[in-house]
Amino acid sequence: MIAVYAARSSQDDPLSALEVAERPAPEVPDGWARVRLRAASLNHHDLWSLRGVGLPEDRLPMVLGCDGAGVDDEGNEVVVHAVVSDPAWRGDETLDPKRSLLSERYQGTFADEVVVPARNLVRKPAALSFEQAACLPTAWLTAYRMLFTRSGVAPGATVLVQGAGGGVSTALVALGSAAGYRMWVTGRDEVKRARAVELGADQAFESGARLPERVDAVMETVGRATWSHSARSLKPGGTIVVCGATTGDATAAELQRVFFLQLRVVGSTMGTRDELERLVQMCTVTGVRPVVDQVLPLEQARDGFARMLDGDVFGKVVFTRP
Numbered sequence: 001m002i003a004v005y006a007a008r009s010s011q012d013d014p015l016s017a018l019e020v021a022e023r024p025a026p027e028v029p030d031g032w033a034r035v036r037l038r039a040a041s042l043n044h045h046d047l048w049s050l051r052g053v054g055l056p057e058d059r060l061p062m063v064l065g066c067d068g069a070g071v072d073d074e075g076n077e078v079v080v081h082a083v084v085s086d087p088a089w090r091g092d093e094t095l096d097p098k099r100s101l102l103s104e105r106y107q108g109t110f111a112d113e114v115v116v117p118a119r120n121l122v123r124k125p126a127a128l129s130f131e132q133a134a135c136l137p138t139a140w141l142t143a144y145r146m147l148f149t150r151s152g153v154a155p156g157a158t159v160l161v162q163g164a165g166g167g168v169s170t171a172l173v174a175l176g177s178a179a180g181y182r183m184w185v186t187g188r189d190e191v192k193r194a195r196a197v198e199l200g201a202d203q204a205f206e207s208g209a210r211l212p213e214r215v216d217a218v219m220e221t222v223g224r225a226t227w228s229h230s231a232r233s234l235k236p237g238g239t240i241v242v243c244g245a246t247t248g249d250a251t252a253a254e255l256q257r258v259f260f261l262q263l264r265v266v267g268s269t270m271g272t273r274d275e276l277e278r279l280v281q282m283c284t285v286t287g288v289r290p291v292v293d294q295v296l297p298l299e300q301a302r303d304g305f306a307r308m309l310d311g312d313v314f315g316k317v318v319f320t321r322p
């Protein structure tokens with residue numbers, strides 16, 4: 001089968017580690033299910049994998065891709081939950097110390113077929129296209145959990161999102177505005193800031209700009225470049241929810257602000273299968289749809305990786321199979 005995979009790793013030149021070529025189709029272990037993929041979406045995680053982060057050399061070659069939607073062997077249209085937990089684990093899969101994401105230990109979704117534990121399949125409603133459904137399992141699920149499970153702030157609150165165009169950022173704005181939060185956004189690029197407002201943000205600001213007032217919560221994916229601004233932007237008692245550090249670890253932890261203003265710093269990673277089902281349902285009920293920047297045939301995946309590396313994306317890049 002055709003697959004997009006990490007053949008090696010390169011910290012400085014991740015695209016040099018990427019191959020698009022034939023790979024053996026996966027075997028289906030007992031209790032697992034095969035999905036013939038129709039669409040899969042790109043995440044920053046796939047770039048980290050090419051850089052060797054979370055993907056040691058002894059697991060290569062590894063088919064990339066956490067997110068996918070397709071058709072199972074029974075003919076059901078399904079979305080794939082990307083968190084694979086230990087069979088003995090009970091409860092919130094994201095807390096299982098033995099969990100992994102597709103493409104870390106098990107082959108990922110940038111291929112004709114993927115196999116996953118049968119419990120990882122969620123029905124795709126007809127109202128969502130395969131391209132839209134394929135955006136949900138990582139960036140959108142992460143945004144859903146950050147806002148609705150981890151932030152502790154209710155609709156009506158003001159929430160700042162650091163970064164305008166990212167997969168997680170656009171999901172946060174779309175989901176938060178649909179749920180009645182006042183969403184504020186920072187972005188480096190004027191065009192992306194304008195698009196964030198079109199998407200539902202109440203206001204968009206240049207990265208690092210002083211805000212008109214302090215906010216109840218900040219959603220962080222950027223890390224070093226925005227961390228101090230996040231801490232400075234919060235009301236006393238406010239919360240930073242952090243799921244990523246694209247620009248690296250924060251150099252100043254802002255501890256004085258954290259204790260003096262009694263801020264909460266809350267980590268968030270992916271989401272549970274139940275949260276993915278609720279996210280799918282939320283999209284159906286509200287009409288909110290993932291923001292798809294570009295759809296490419298899987299064979300042209302390298303172009304999508306290059307655009308993400310250049311920071312030239314607003315929303316999600318989706319790869320399709322016929």
Ligand SMILES: NC(=O)c1ccc[n+]([C@@H]2O[C@H](COP(=O)([O-])OP(=O)(O)OC[C@H]3O[C@@H](n4cnc5c(N)ncnc54)[C@H](OP(=O)(O)O)[C@@H]3O)[C@@H](O)[C@H]2O)c1
Pocket residue numbers: 042043044045048138139142162163164165166167168169186187188189192207221222225226243244245246247268269270308311313315
């Ligand atoms: N823990 C988890 O479960 C989880 C899940 C999903 C993602 N993540 C992590 O979250 C991060 C974002 O993922 P993604 O897929 O949304 O990536 P992405 O689509 O590449 O988005 C990157 C975002 O970072 C912003 N950004 C990058 N460099 C910046 C800088 N120097 N200053 C200000 N903003 C900057 C961009 O803002 P502009 O709009 O200004 O370009 C954009 O919004 C990644 O590090 C990823 O690994 C973690």
